Amino acid sequence: MHLARAFxxxxxxxxxxxLLGQRLVRVLDGERLSGLIAETEAYGGPDxxxxxxxxxxxxxxxxxxxxxxxxxxxxxxxYFCLNAVTESDGQPGAVLIRALVPQxxxxxxRARRGGASLREVANGPGKLCLALGITRAxxxxxxxxxxxxxxxxxxxxxxxxxxxxxxxxxxxxxxxxSRPWRFAWHRTPPDxxx
DNA sequence: TATACGATCACCT
DNA sequence: GGTGATCGTATAC
Numbered sequence: 669m670h671l672a673r674a675f676x677x678x679x680x681x682x683x684x685x686x687l688l689g690q691r692l693v694r695v696l697d698g699e700r701l702s703g704l705i706a707e708t709e710a711y712g713g714p715d716x717x718x719x720x721x722x723x724x725x726x727x728x729x730x731x732x733x734x735x736x737x738x739x740x741x742x743x744x745x746x747y748f749c750l751n752a753v754t755e756s757d758g759q760p761g762a763v764l765i766r767a768l769v770p771q772x773x774x775x776x777x778r779a780r781r782g783g784a785s786l787r788e789v790a791n792g793p794g795k796l797c798l799a800l801g802i803t804r805a806x807x808x809x810x811x812x813x814x815x816x817x818x819x820x821x822x823x824x825x826x827x828x829x830x831x832x833x834x835x836x837x838x839x840x841x842x843x844x845x846s847r848p849w850r851f852a853w854h855r856t857p858p859d860x861x862x
Numbered sequence: 863t864a865t866a867c868g869a870t871c872a873c874c875t
Numbered sequence: 876g877g878t879g880a881t882c883g884t885a886t887a888c
Contacts, residue, residue, distance in 0.1 A: 743883090747871070795871075
């Protein structure tokens with residue numbers, strides 16, 4: 669069952685926290701590849717100097733649009749990063765998906781990542797896009813209704829399993845750099861939800 | 863048109 | 876710990 673649009677039509681920080689444990693699914697060449705979201709970051713609008721949506725440009729316009737769409741951008745000349753657009757139409761925001769715990773299609777995921785170990789397959793925003801075959805061709809797809817890239821309800825994440833820290837690799841003013849808008853799921857084994 | 867640089871990663875020491 | 880790869884995007888001429 670896809671996550672509903674209402675899930676994304678909320679405050680961006682709330683969505684970032686709530687996406688932990690949800691399942692990201694990619695159907696590639698007919699095969700289901702998936703993982704549980706283990707790390708996210710919230711990005712805001714004009715008042716967030718670290719966000720692409722600090723200004724409205726052709727690239728960032730999607731962050732100002734309706735919630736639940738994928739925003740895929742290209743960085744450092746070689747990597748893609750996947751975001752989910754948040755907040756109601758007209759209000760900018762998105763959540764960067766930074767890491768996954770692989771679930772389905774593990775052999776394919778590892779092969780696509782040059783035989784990387786399970787924990788290294790998707791433990792970074794560029795890595796998970798390589799593993800799942802996410803490129804800018806998927807920019808703008810509806811994550812609440814799509815068939816090649818979408819989100820499903822995953823595992824419950826308890827508050828004590830969540831760590832909040834400043835965002836990784838961001839520039840901007842002190843406010844942008846210090847906001848604790850990165851959320852990481854610290855799994856304490858044994859974990860019943862696999 | 864031209865230029866500077868980044869929401870990263872892999873590999874090096 | 877540090878650095879190079881590599882190019883779309885934003886912004887300044």
